[in-house]
Amino acid sequence: MTDRSSSLVWKVRAVKAYSEAHNHLLVGEVRAKDRVCVELNCRSFHFGRMANSVKDVRAGDLGVRIIPWTYIEIVNVLPGDFDYRKAELTIDREGNILLRDRHHDHACPIATRNEPRH
Numbered sequence: 001m002t003d004r005s006s007s008l009v010w011k012v013r014a015v016k017a018y019s020e021a022h023n024h025l026l027v028g029e030v031r032a033k034d035r036v037c038v039e040l041n042c043r044s045f046h047f048g049r050m051a052n053s054v055k056d057v058r059a060g061d062l063g064v065r066i067i068p069w070t071y072i073e074i075v076n077v078l079p080g081d082f083d084y085r086k087a088e089l090t091i092d093r094e095g096n097i098l099l100r101d102r103h104h105d106h107a108c109p110i111a112t113r114n115e116p117r118h
Helices: none
Strands: 009-014 023-033 038-046 063-068 072-078 088-091 096-101 104-111
Touching: 009 038, 023 063, 023 104, 038 088, 072 104
Parallel strands: none
Antiparallel strands: 009 023, 009 072, 023 038, 038 063, 088 096, 096 104
16 A cells, blocks of 8 residues: 555445445544555444444444455545544434544434435
8 A cells, every 4th residue: 555644534334245234334544545445544333224323333443444445335534633533423313323523523424314224
């Protein structure tokens, strides 16, 4: 990997290899990227079709993950100061599950009511 990226924070939805798999999101800082893959220092979030509360989302530990571009379904660019390390899962009035960085007043949707779940 060659391109070292500073202050890029992404939410990445990874493709599932089989139909019974859970939704798989990664939220974190881009450490490097090239034509083949992306290296993230990130947290992972897993949930099924019925994510109705924060308890329905499993949060993984902080770690470095390397994801091939072929496994990336979508990338959402988050504010560079989004503190994904300390952000907490919350739920809003509409029932959307968010990863909230209270220090910087940012929120990143994890599971929303209007987003199709696979």
